[in-house]
Amino acid sequence: MGSCMDKGLKERIGMCVSAGDYKEGLEKLGFDRFQCIEIKKGADAGLDIYRYASPEFDAAQMKSIRLGLSEGLDVSVFAKPEYDYVQMEEIKQAMRDGRDFSVICNPSFDFAVMRELRLAGNYSDSLMKYADSGCSGSVLKQLRLAAQSDIDLSFYVEEGYDEYQLNEIRLGLMSCVDVNEYLLHEFNGEQMKQIRLGLESGLDVSRYAMTGFSSTQMEQIRLAMEEGKDVEEYGDPFVEALEIKDWREGKSAQLTEPDEMQSREILLGLSEGLDVSVYADTAYSCRQMEQIRLGLEQGIDVSAYLDSSLTPEQMREIRLNCR
Numbered sequence: 407m408g409s410c411m412d413k414g415l416k417e418r419i420g421m422c423v424s425a426g427d428y429k430e431g432l433e434k435l436g437f438d439r440f441q442c443i444e445i446k447k448g449a450d451a452g453l454d455i456y457r458y459a460s461p462e463f464d465a466a467q468m469k470s471i472r473l474g475l476s477e478g479l480d481v482s483v484f485a486k487p488e489y490d491y492v493q494m495e496e497i498k499q500a501m502r503d504g505r506d507f508s509v510i511c512n513p514s515f516d517f518a519v520m521r522e523l524r525l526a527g528n529y530s531d532s533l534m535k536y537a538d539s540g541c542s543g544s545v546l547k548q549l550r551l552a553a554q555s556d557i558d559l560s561f562y563v564e565e566g567y568d569e570y571q572l573n574e575i576r577l578g579l580m581s582c583v584d585v586n587e588y589l590l591h592e593f594n595g596e597q598m599k600q601i602r603l604g605l606e607s608g609l610d611v612s613r614y615a616m617t618g619f620s621s622t623q624m625e626q627i628r629l630a631m632e633e634g635k636d637v638e639e640y641g642d643p644f645v646e647a648l649e650i651k652d653w654r655e656g657k658s659a660q661l662t663e664p665d666e667m668q669s670r671e672i673l674l675g676l677s678e679g680l681d682v683s684v685y686a687d688t689a690y691s692c693r694q695m696e697q698i699r700l701g702l703e704q705g706i707d708v709s710a711y712l713d714s715s716l717t718p719e720q721m722r723e724i725r726l727n728c729r
Contacts, residue, residue, distance in 0.1 A: 419459050423449050440465035448472045457485055466491035474498055488513040496520035509534070518543020522550050529553040536563060544569035552576045570595025570709050578602045592617045594684075596709035600624035607632055618643035621712050622687055626650035648689040667692035675699045689714040697721035704729060 415435065422431035428446040429439075437445065444465055448455040451472075458471035458481075470491045474481045477498075484497040496517050500507035509530050510520040519537050523530045523546070532553055533546050541549075541563065548569055552559040557579050562572055574595055578585040583605035588598045600621055604611040607628075614627040614637075626647050630637050633654065640650045664672060664686070671692055675682040678699075685698040685708075697718055701708040704725075711724040 415460075416456055419445070419456070423455070436461040438465070441468055444468035444472055448475070451476060457481055460487075462487040464491075467494060470494040470498070477502075483507065483511065486513075490517070492517035493520060496524060500524045506530075516543065519546060522546035526550045526553070542569065545572065548572040548576055552579075555580055566591070568595070568707055570707050571598055574598035574602050578605070581606050587611055587615055590617065594621065594707060594709040596621035596712045597624055600628050604628045604631070613637060613641050616643070618683075620647065620683055620685075620687060621709065622647035622689055622714065623650060626654060630654045643683075646689070647687045651689070664688050665692070668695055671695035671699055675702065678703055684708060684712070687714075691718065693718035694721055697725055701725045701728070 418435055419432070422428065422435070423445070425431065428442050432442045432445060433439070441461070441464070445455050445459050445468070448458070448468075453472060453475045455472075457475060458468045463471070463485075467487070467490065471481050471485045471494065474484070474494070479498060479501050483501070484494045489497070493513070493516070497507055497511060497520070500510055500520075503524070505524055505527070507524075510523045512520075515523070515537060519542070522543050523533055523537060526533050526546075529550060533549050536546060536549060545563060545568070549559055549563065549572075555576075557576060559572055559576060562575050567575065571591075571594070574588070575585050575598070578588070578598075581602070583602060585602075587605060588601040588611075593601070597617075597619070601611050601615045601624065604614070604624075609628065609631045611628075613631065614624045619627070623643065623646070627637050627641055627650060630640070630650065630653075635654060640653055665688075668688060668691070672682050672686050672695070675685070680699065680702045682699075684702065685695045690698065694714065694716070698708050698712065698721070701711070706725060706728045708725075710728055711721045716724075
């Protein structure tokens, strides 16, 4: 960066540093308060601040480069404005690990893709074509984990299964169950999980491996079958999960109709054309239903938090992290 920096700017920065004018002087050159702090920290440590002292870098990028300099890394590899700070961190980690960091040095790869290529090690070549085609880091993670277990998921990736579905397919192949029992694209990851667990327990999953069942209904039917119960009466998509749970646990029948607030969330979903069967289950509170509805509206795979034991706040955190 230093060799490309405008000579006049470099001299003005040097004058500010020499004078200890890290606030007003540097701010006049276009740096914000946080960038000024990073320049001062580098100067105080005796580092070559001109490798990052440019308005092209934000404060987070500056910090990443500064810390790289302090470690003695060759920052020229990643000290480029086109990399954000998390991409820089992935390249730095590859350098620390002694990996071939050239594999991940592509600004078009987000940090999650870089991370999976870095962690893949000797398997990175097999992942590269998927990274180049735009697959997400989450999909690459499933390919990496599968390759490390000598499993080939390429067919399923090319068939368009998402990362949650791929995870269940991978786990099923590792357990040597017949994954064909749940390869319908209509099954989300959580539904696939319940079918996989049933197969691993030697159950006749045809009793609930149908798209009309929500994952929570599937779970309760599976648990009942594992307990040796006859699920004929309750193996029906119109019987809610909470009712099946109460029957399985030997509780007396309880009111399973949604209350006013739960009904409101279901109606809101219907008005938006959403598949409300995903959350139209009184096992969820109205606030839990709200988080699932918002996830569906945002096009998120809500199977990541379809668990009535999670609080609405925990659901919200997972939803925001999936965006």
